[in-house]
Amino acid sequence: MRPEDFQAPQMGRPKKGLGRFGFWYFDPAPIPRDLDLSVDTVMALSAADTALGRLAGVARLLRDPHHLVRPYVVREALASSRIEGTQASLSDVFQAVASGSSPTDNNVLEVQNYIRAMDRGLELLVELPLSLRVIRTIHETLLQDVRGREKRPGEFRETPVWIGSPTDAPDNATFVPPLTEEMLEALRDWELFANDNPRMPLLIRVRLR
Numbered sequence: 001m002r003p004e005d006f007q008a009p010q011m012g013r014p015k016k017g018l019g020r021f022g023f024w025y026f027d028p029a030p031i032p033r034d035l036d037l038s039v040d041t042v043m044a045l046s047a048a049d050t051a052l053g054r055l056a057g058v059a060r061l062l063r064d065p066h067h068l069v070r071p072y073v074v075r076e077a078l079a080s081s082r083i084e085g086t087q088a089s090l091s092d093v094f095q096a097v098a099s100g101s102s103p104t105d106n107n108v109l110e111v112q113n114y115i116r117a118m119d120r121g122l123e124l125l126v127e128l129p130l131s132l133r134v135i136r137t138i139h140e141t142l143l144q145d146v147r148g149r150e151k152r153p154g155e156f157r158e159t160p161v162w163i164g165s166p167t168d169a170p171d172n173a174t175f176v177p178p179l180t181e182e183m184l185e186a187l188r189d190w191e192l193f194a195n196d197n198p199r200m201p202l203l204i205r206v207r208l209r
Contacts, residue, residue, distance in 0.1 A: 025176035077114035
């Protein structure tokens with residue numbers, strides 16, 4: 001990871017570890033609780049709020065708004081799973097749902113787990129605040145019976161990870177996330193931010209979350 005590539009200290013900074021962790025990694029800054037918004041941003045937020053209001057109005061006319069939202073959840077699950085190398089098409093997923101049987105293709109099963117994880121998270125948020133407990137439960141659902149299930153589902157990692165290394169080493173990786181200590185500190189900060197209702201527009205809060 002090249003430290004000179006990181007030019008936004010308000011978002012975090014590159015940091016070099018010690019000992020066996022003697023490589024550069026990204027140390028995120030605390031989430032801001034206050035922002036100065038430009039006129040263009042305020043106008044864009046106004047347009048977005050109006051569009052969301054119209055969508056909410058349409059949803060109230062439907063007997064089951066779930067049917068309107070579900071295809072977008074599936075598309076998001078497909079996009080997210082492809083980051084991990086999963087190969088499945090939209091038609092593959094819908095065919096598996098329509099058949100009502102358990103898919104034999106692990107790629108489809110991984111996408112279905114993304115959808116189940118989303119559903120499980122929404123169920124938990126009815127009674128629980130957005131929290132690390134909820135995240136761990138979602139993660140456990142995500143890895144049920146699929147690739148990666150041996151990697152402690154429902155638990156936070158305790159070893160470094162990295163992205164884009166031609167030699168599978170952090171020294172020449174494109175990006176190295178924070179080490180465990182900084183990761184847990186950032187997660188605790190996120191949990192506080194998610195529940196302390198900072199004085200900023202909801203759409204901005206969602207984006208920062």
